[in-house]
Amino acid sequence: MNLRSSWVTETGQTREDTRLTQIGATTAANPVQVRSGILPGSYNGQHRLSGFWMTGASAMSATVSDGRAVIQGDISQGAYPVTLPAAETVTFGPGDAQYNRVDLVVLKVYDPLYDGPGRNEAVVEVIVGRADAAPKAPAAPPRSLPLYEVTVPAGASAGNGGINWNTALKDLRTAVVSLGGILPVEGQVVPGAYPGQFQDSGGALQRWDGGAWVPYPSALGGIIPNSAGTLTATYTGQYRDTAGGVLQRWNGSAWKPAVPGPYFWGSNDAGWTTSTTYTPTLSETVDTPLKVNFVVPASGAVLVNYGARISSASTTAAWMALRITQGTTTYYTENDEIAVVHTSATASSIASVTRFYGMTPGLTYTITGMFKVGANTTQIKGNFDSTFIMVTPQN
Incomplete structure (x- = not known):
């Protein structure tokens, strides 16, 4: 032999x-x-x-x-x-x-x-x-x-x-190395012998923490580099860099942008309405309704900037307000209290900002622009141009 x-x-x-x-x-x-x-x-x-x-x-x-x-x-x-x-x-x-x-x-x-x-x-x-x-x-x-x-x-x-x-x-072969060396894992994964022991799993460097093999960046609390972008997260709150340069956070089930947003949608295609109740639809524009989807941050709060270049008539106001929904549930109903409003046949740019809070972190909500003109019997048009909505998460 x-x-x-x-x-x-x-x-x-x-x-x-x-x-x-x-x-x-x-x-x-x-x-x-x-x-x-x-x-x-x-x-x-x-x-x-x-x-x-x-x-x-x-x-x-x-x-x-x-x-x-x-x-x-x-x-x-x-x-x-x-x-x-x-x-x-x-x-x-x-x-x-x-x-x-x-x-x-x-x-x-x-x-x-x-x-x-x-x-x-x-x-x-x-x-x-x-x-x-x-x-x-x-x-x-x-x-x-x-x-x-x-x-x-x-x-x-x-x-x-x-x-x-x-x-x-x-x-069935398994590898061994000298004491203190980094073990290349092949075959069965064996528990470590002491905290601080290292092994190479083939796709990530791992460290034995006394009870489990954890990815090395996790053990340090560091940010996983984009070169190890396929590394599996090991705890909620872990961060990683991406090839596109966007910092992401593991929320327990998926990687999400660590600092989401801001989210923006705008239109330079003018539209109008004669509706005296709020409507999401404007005539003579392809950008209708005006909607923005956003993911609620951990704080549950966002700042919303919104506005338009508005004109109507000297005696009748034109209004832009917001409706916020989560799926089929309405979180905030449009009303005059936060609306931007303008009364003139001469167009002016009108904008405002409002803080919304108490939303469920991690869920996707939708903001829709809502439009109307004041009570009138002569079909006065409320005109809206350069319309925009921007959502900035608060962390």
């Missing part, structure tokens, strides 16, 4: 064995034990974990590539460094006549101090599973590191199609 180990054989450990297996990788699992796992790295630097990669070699055999690993024994047994300096071939037995089975490929250390006399070596080994209608992989034996589960189809053999290597393999 080509797999090298150190401090297993009673005699015969060579200097080459010792040099090959001095790997210095001990990712803590607790104060005494370390994680079992494989040292990360690849020959071209493009892959996180190439050690002990397995590929099909023939109908019923596979090649396990070279690599280095640590296998932790029971708490009193210590950790075994192992190295496979050249690829190894493993062979699988024929499939069951009726059912599929799942075999387990492991790195296994045989230590006569714990396994009994007769064998002291490290091997790449196939643990044969039980054929079943719902097959499961066998349990890993003591002092072993699972590499792959392999599904062996019913009836598979060298002369009968063999194993489908495109679908048969389930990668």
Whole structure:
């Protein structure tokens, strides 16, 4: 067997064995034990974990590539460094006549101090599973590191199609690094051993806070940079920058602008009405009704600027007011109290600002411009041009 180990054989450990297996990788699992796992790295630097990669070699055999690993024994047994300096071939037995089975490929250390006399070596080994209608992989034996589960189809053999290597393999490999190093996560996510430990989840740097792995910016309370824009938020109130330069805040279910608004809509297309009651509709303009949607900030309050260039007649006023709705519910009904009003056939620009409050934070409301002229029997027109509504959230 080509797999090298150190401090297993009673005699015969060579200097080459010792040099090959001095790997210095001990990712803590607790104060005494370390994680079992494989040292990360690849020959071209493009892959996180190439050690002990397995590929099909023939109908019923596979090649396990070279690599280095640590296998932790029971708490009193210590950790075994192992190295496979050249690829190894493993062979699988024929499939069951009726059912599929799942075999387990492991790195296994045989230590006569714990396994009994007769064998002291490290091997790449196939643990044969039980054929079943719902097959499961066998349990890993003591002092072993699972590499792959392999599904062996019913009836598979060298002369009968063999194993489908495109679908048969389930990668179980996990990585380890030296104490204090940043662990590249592959496979199962394992709890940290101490607060302040770091790992790379593949898309984000994470820190163990004593109970969970949290994204590194979250741990600092900092703003997630736009380079990590796909990072999942971990608490309500977390902030992130976006590629467009807009600061966003996580509200518990979605990213929203941290400072929303202002929201604006205006029209330079003049329109008119002869209605003596408030109406959202103006004639001879394409911009009708005039509406603005806005998201209510955490304060529940907004400032609304609104106005128009208004004309009517010297004896009859023209009015612009606001209606505010949330869905089908009316929050504020238009009235004369906050309306902008002008009485003259000569147009003048009239504007005002009003604070609205008590709205539900996070919901979308709609403000609609409402228009009318004073009581008249001669169909006097109220004319409105350069009409606008601007909503500024108050934080």
